[in-house]
Structure formats: structure tokens, C-alpha cells
Amino acid sequence: MHLDPDIADFIQGEVMIILGTCSRGKLPDIGRGVGCRVLAPGNTVEVLVSAWQWPETVANLRDTGEVAVTFVRVADYRAYQIKGRATLRDCTPQHYSLCNRYIAAATAALVDQGVPTAMTEMWLMPRDLVVAHFGIRSLSIKTPGADAGTLVGERR
Template identity: 30%
Template sequence: MIHSTLRAFLEQPVMMVIAVGEASGGAALGRCLGLRLPAGDGPIEVVFSAWQWPDLARSAGPSRAVALTLVHPSTYRTYQLKGRIETVGEGDAADMALADDYIDRMIGMLGALGVERDVIDRWCGIDAVMRVAIRADDLFDQTPGPHAGERIPA
């Protein structure tokens, strides 16, 4: 599912929003604070603040439907992965380091685009970090334009 173009895209600092389906039919969502790509065919891992996104923390569970939207702020290039959650767990020291690095990179990129630091700080809390492993089944191009919504073959 992670082809070379998407892998190169994800090696840049990109904004990430995760949405998890709820039993009510709605979705809980939040901003992610880091992403770890699989070495092989493993799941993608993302981290987020359970303190900042408590509904997401409550809703995220194994086998739940999930969508991960990934946007490059300066180009609006956007992908969306859809699949199922494999595992959910409390973040560890490596996840905290991943979040710290991600936040530093986003501060640099968004700052260069003119976004004020206090705006960035509103979604960069790293209290109660959780890790979610996602098994992606589908990949979509969501970049605004004529191909938005098209499935990208694996």
C-alpha cells in the first residue's frame, strides 16, 4: 500500500488527521503528532495526544474503521488511507521522541509559510500520547482538482 511516491511524500512533514468510526455512525477525529512507516508489509503507526483528543482515544480500538488524511501544507497535495486499526496502545519514549521531532519539523515548515507559533501550539500537545497501528486497505488521491477522490492502485 505504501508505494515509493507516497513514501517520499510521507518523509516530509505533513499534516495528519485521523478519523475513527464510532458505533453511532459518526466519527471521532484528531490531529496526529507523528507517523512511523513500516519496513515491509506491516501497519502504519501514528501517534496523537489522548489528552487533546479524548473522543478519539475512547473510540480507537482494534478492528475499528479508520481514515488517515495526509496533507502537505504548501502544496495542498493530499492522500487518504482507509483501513482498520490493528492495535492501540499508550505511547512510549520512542513515540514521545517521534512527536517532538514531528512538532519541531512542523513548526519550521508552517512558520516559513507565515503561521504564527501560538496557532501551531494549539494542536501540538503531547500529553498522554497514544499509538495507533493502521492496516491500510485503500489509498485515495484527495488533492483538490479533477482526480480528487480517485482510488490509487496498490
């Protein structure tokens, strides 16, 4: 399925990125992403992950590829979740510069909320990046409220 430009902009913005993954033995794990880009024509996503900070998440991405990525804006809790089956790709210089831009924007957004950079540096880690590359299988709303959990779209 394809993302609306509005949602594509949202997930490529200064949002916090949380990855849920799953091992072969069905054990879930959780980790953070440090940048996202939506590839043309809008049905594929790349999420950057630090293999240094989140080794189990990267191992799960390699082993099963099953992933649910939640994007949440700290200012208002607007949130979406995208699911898919990822493959791992090597990180290119463009990915590194994307990561740097993302960390700068996300840090600014967190500082706006009163979070000190000493703390944001603990979460937004650009070390040993890998790229989770996946086609969008489903998109759902995760913003708290009546629509939370509503499926926006699903690939048939």
C-alpha cells in the same frame, strides 16, 4: 497493500495529519495526529494521537478502530488518505522522539506559511500519546484537482 517509497516519505514528513474515526453508534469524529511512521515492509502505519486533546478519537480507535487518516502538505495542498482498522498501542520512547521530530518539522512548515507558533502549539500536542497501529486497507489521492478521490490502491 504497500506504499510507494515516495508516498511513505510524504506521510512521514512535515504534513498535517487529520484522523477521521467512527464510534460504535456510527458517529464520526475528527482529530489531529502528531507523527506517523511506516513500518517495514510498507503495509502498516502507526499514527500518534494525544489522548489528552482528542479523547473521543482515541475512544473510537479503541472501540471500532475504523480510521481514515488524511495527510496534507500545507505548502501545496498535496494530500493522501489512508484507511484501515487500527488497534491502540502504548507509546514507547521511540514514539515520543518521533513525535518531537514531527512537531519541530510541522511547526517549521507552518511558520513558513506565516502561521505563528502560538497557534501551532494549540494543534500539535504531544501530551498523553497513544499509537494507532493499522494495516493499510486503501490509499487515495485527496489533492484538489481532477484526480481528487482517486483510489491508488486497495487491499483485496
